[in-house]
Amino acid sequence: MSSGYDSHPPHGDLPSPRISDLARPRGPGGDPGYLDGLNPEQRAAVETTEGPVLVLAGAGTGKTRVLTTRLAHILSTGRARPWELLAVTFTNKAAREMRERITHIIGAEAEGLRWLGTFHSVAAQILRRHAELVGLKSSYTIIDNDDQERLLKQLIEAENIDAKRWTPKILAGMIDNWKNKGWTPDRVPPADGSEFAAGKGTILYRQYQDRLRILNACDFGDLLLHNITIFTSHPDVLTDYQTRFKYVLVDEYQDTNIAQYLWLRLLAQGRQNVCCVGDDDQSIYGWRGAEVDNILRFERDFPGAKVVRLERNYRSTEHILAAASGLITANKDRLGKTLWTDEAGGEKVKVSGVWDGEAESRMVADEIEKARRAGRKYSHMAILVRASFQMRAFEERFVMLQIPYKVVGGPRFFERAEIRDAHAYLRLIQSPDDDLAFERIVNTPKRGIGDTSVQKLRQVARLESLPAVEAARTLVGSDELPARTRTALSNFLRDLDRWRALAQTMPHQRVLEAVLEESGYTDALRLDKGPTSQTRLENLKELVQSMSAFDTLEAYLEHVSLVMDLDKGAGDDAVWIMTLHSAKGLEFPLVFLPGWEEGVFPSQRSMDDKGTKGLEEERRLAYVGITRAREEARISFVANRQVYGRWTSQLPSRFVDELPLAHVEAASETGYYGGGPGMQQTAASRWDDTGQSSFGGSGYASPGWKRAQDRMAGGGNSWSNPRTGGSGGRSAPIEGEGRLVAVSAPSKASAYQRGDRVFHVKFGYGQVSSVEGNKLSVAFDKAGDKKVIDGFVEKA
DNA sequence: AACATCGTAATTTTT
DNA sequence: TTACGATGTT
Secondary structure, eight states, X not given: OOSOXXXXXXXXXXXXXXXXXXXXXXXXXXXXXXXXXXXXXXXXXXXXXXXXXXXXXXXXXXXXXXXXXXXXXXXXXXXXXXXXXXXXXXXXXXXXXXXXXXXXXXXXXXXGOTTEEEHHHXXXXXXXXXXXXXXOOTTOEEOOHHHHHHHHHHHHHXXXXXXXXXXXXXXXXXXXXXXXTTOOGGXXXXXXXXXXXXXXXXXXXHHHHHHHHHTTEXXXXXXXXXXXXXXXXXXXXXXXXXXXXXXXXXXXXXXXXXXXXXXXXXXXXXXXXXXXXXXXXXXXXXXXXXXXXXXXXXXXXXTTOEEEEEOBOSSSOHHHHHHHHHHHTTOSSOOOOOOBOXXXXXXXXXXXXXXXXXXXXXXXXXXXXXXXXXXXXXXXXXXXXXXXXXXXXXXXHHHHHTOOEEEOSSSOGGGSHHHHHHHHHHHHHHOTTOHHHHXXXXXXXOOSOOHHHHHHHHHHHHHHTOOHHHHHHHHHTSSSSXXXXXXXXXXXXXXXXXXXXXXHHSOHHHHHHHHHHHTTHHHHHHHOOSTTHHHHHHHHHHHHHHHTTOSSHHHHHHHHHHOOOOOOOOOSSOEEEEEHHHHTTOOEEEEEEOOOBTBTTTBHHXXXXXXXXXXXXXXXXXXXXXXXXXXXXXXXXXXXXEETTEEEEOXXXXXXXXXXXXGEEEXXXXXXXXXXXXXXXXXXXXXXXXXXXXXXXXXXXXXXHHHHHHHHXXXXXXXXOOOSSOOSXXXXXXXXXXXXXXXXXXXXXXXXXXXXXXXXXXXXXXXXXXXXXXXXXXXXXXXXXXXXXXXXXXXX
């Protein structure tokens, strides 16, 4: 079985539908066909339906197949009806895929799986039915981060807090974290609550919750949190769901946060038929509240739990698996798993060091072309980077060479400004009280209602306890606004009323079209000479299209608030460029892993903020990266990189040296380095400078970062500069300069403390006034108080 | 209210 | 370097 049954990239195909025929229950003694081809562990995971089960599913071990087969098994053996199953995932994509694959096995019955969805969509459904128990109406709206920040900004300003120092974004992040931990405002520990703006955090959180309630709205975190509140304060409701859900299934359990964990535990406690599937080695979302601990202590939470390990990998070659496995053993907190395969041989993982980022992108592009000539499709190749700033170099190169590529991630359809604007119009038509929507579009497109007027409007709304639209009506009838503004506002209100009337009689796509035309929105875009205006118009067309799939405006809006995911189609044959995070769950025959340098990967920030925990998560990210590859994985790192416009000298990532030597091949082919003639050195030999170990040779196992430390201590960047003239348009890095900037000194905590004298290239000399992780507040002698990253200063 | 200019800071992402 | 936001100018 060469093709995995784990998630495929969009070009993947579904398993053969023949299973659906075989899925019907057989005569006594006969196995139903859907169990065919499962290995013993997979089968145990499917057939152990009763009681708690933890499935530790390594990368590429058939996790999704087990999940879907298990559901099909429960259904086709009559243990439960579709609506008695609770199955939760993190992403819409995963939920969709699961539904599709179950349909392939059991057919139309899968449509009854109404509790299969993301945590958020299931929680939203439950909340709709009991909204009044937390002070909401069942017609509540779900706001996204943008609305959230907008709202918080108002609250922060109302408290007279400096919104530059204490940004809405920071507060939103804090509140999200609190919600992820299951804390309502009264549960926030004082220490946490006072972190924001001299102790105002908890107060603002409470105000925010009150405001949401008045708006009959909630944010994503609330969906879970309100559920938990309802369950704990109304045991009868909880019992109802505990009884209803005969079996509970959870995907990606290692990614659950505390709120999700509490929610699940409440629901699963009744019947104890809970199956969690996950992989502690692929836990890469700690920074957004995921608790690996949830999976590590499953057996304590559910005594008598059966643990199944899926370790047989159907995706990658021996060398790739061994390289990944070897690397991950450097982590301490693991449940322990070793992937294996009986597909012997294959290519070793290639590791190459090159001079700089330009050389790296050139090398990757060359290899892509070479693979292409050898018959590989572009879409079978992927470049997985740690952070998105690394993507640019590849994109530039690909544009030059006309290699088709596709960047995954980036701004998503429903998050684009024009789409959100259109939605705001629709929301306002649907519910006149939607103040957030009102504020978003009251002057979009520009209709002469500026900041001052909006301020006044807000003031009236607050004093009179009116929704913004009503406040606007009041203002129009008064003389508090300049005549011109008053007319503009009056026209806007008139338009709104007209559109609302239109919505009663017209199909909703038509309504949107009318709104966009009559509001002048499309005209404004057409006049816009910006490079994106054309695309934005097209996006709006697409939006109108996508609405037709829904009967009512209401149904449509409900959909977009939760399923912010529009598949852009498989597209054409193109190389994938994405972050390691977004590559999780995907697989590609040929994977490039560039930028394996200290500070970049593992990311300095991650280590500074979270110490060893952060480092281990980075290492899991590396593990995820390598295990995406089916046939070939290529790791690279550079000696010099331009970061934020400055040349910095880079040290190879410690992860490079943690790879087991036997499964790695240090690339030594010529032809990648530099551009100029006369460049003879090989990538490998360039690493021999220290004389301590040979990168290409046998002695390369000594830890690179340690070597590097020695080198730093010895003074100066000892990499020879192979570039004599410099070939491209960019200037060559200056030898030794990297040391001055010293971005990647492998230190955990900041090397600085209060009182230290420091020097900054731009700000000059100063004294450290406080240290927070790697962020320093420095009183500069000439430039005044600044906050800087410690990598940008040096001891004076 | 619209436009230009300056200053500042700098992962990872889903819902 | 670049992108975004806040500030200042017309």
